[in-house]
Amino acid sequence: MGAGKGYGEMTRLIALDVGEARIGVAVSDAMGLLASPYTTLQVDRGDETKVWAAIQRCIDETEAEGLVIGLPISLDGQIHAQGERVQAFAERLKQHIAIPITFWDERLSTVEAQRLLAERNEQERGKRRGGRGQGSQQGRRHTKRRQRRGHEIDALAAAVILQEYLDSLGREIEETTL
8 A cells, every 4th residue: 555656647536535434436438537426325334345345346337446445534634534544445445455555634525515505506596496395205205315415425525635646647748757
């Protein structure tokens, strides 16, 4: 597990935003320029083999050649309990996949993902000013919407992490070619 350099040009990468209940997954385009949310995986604490299989399936489906994992580093630059859990998770994952793993500072990625999602929701609300359902139907819809939003935030946070990583690679290439 390296500090992060060395993926060649035109390498598709995936990124994970590892949480207690869910793992957000994002994928880059084949050129390594643009990150997009891909999916959200449920964490089954009783059986990690399901998680490893799901991650391997994402790697296979996307033909990824490298994995970026968001590492929660506190604002003071220290790695605390959650960061240690992510590192331990990556150490266990490494035994089940064949592509290299790179950690990337994920500070504020979820905050940025929430901001992007709120911005998108505001745009959608502006587009559809119309009638809404009523009663218990509406309550169920709101619960499902909240659950969906949680899943969207996880995948979007992974995309923010991956995009920041890809942008840093772009800056390194620019710096070396000047």
